[in-house]
Amino acid sequence: MVSRVAQLHVQILSVAFAAGAVGGLVNFLIAPLFGALHITLALGVNIAPGLSKADLYQKLVWGGVFGLLFLIPLRKYIKQWWLRAIIFGCVPSLVQMFIVFPVSTPFGLGGVGLGALTPVFVLIFNTIGWGIPAYAWFRLAGYEDAENVRSHRMGGDSEALLD
Numbered sequence: 001m002v003s004r005v006a007q008l009h010v011q012i013l014s015v016a017f018a019a020g021a022v023g024g025l026v027n028f029l030i031a032p033l034f035g036a037l038h039i040t041l042a043l044g045v046n047i048a049p050g051l052s053k054a055d056l057y058q059k060l061v062w063g064g065v066f067g068l069l070f071l072i073p074l075r076k077y078i079k080q081w082w083l084r085a086i087i088f089g090c091v092p093s094l095v096q097m098f099i100v101f102p103v104s105t106p107f108g109l110g111g112v113g114l115g116a117l118t119p120v121f122v123l124i125f126n127t128i129g130w131g132i133p134a135y136a137w138f139r140l141a142g143y144e145d146a147e148n149v150r151s152h153r154m155g156g157d158s159e160a161l162l163d
């Protein structure tokens with residue numbers, strides 16, 4: 001028999017991953033939208049990806065992995081949920097700019113090989129396009145962050161989830 005605390009651990013991990021995947025879906029759509037509207041090109045950035053299955057799968061999986069960031073208890077320090085969402089969205093931006101671009105692509109640090117404003121668009125795509133929708137979904141599911149889950153009990157169980 002699985003304890004209620006173990007069930008809650010699985011539940012919060014599942015919700016965080018799912019919320020991140022929802023953000024990944026929005027993130028998958030936002031860059032092609034900016035490209036189709038010629039916003040990035042007008043500002044000298046050569047980002048206009050298409051809508052491929054491979055990109056969708058990658059965005060959903062990595063979005064879900066980054067959704068686990070929502071377990072970091074920021075609520076007691078930052079009261080506005082949207083600001084927490086933007087902060088969480090900066091993490092995949094930093095990974096993109098300082099690991100993915102320089103290591104896996106020829107575009108260099110920050111992706112500036114695609115245009116000088118590439119880091120700005122990476123921040124927009126990952127904060128507004130991933131962080132806000134993902135964290136909004138996490139909140140919609142009834143979780144703010146790990147601190148909120150500490151007080152969450154199932155069926156009168158007096159054991160705290162993350163203590």
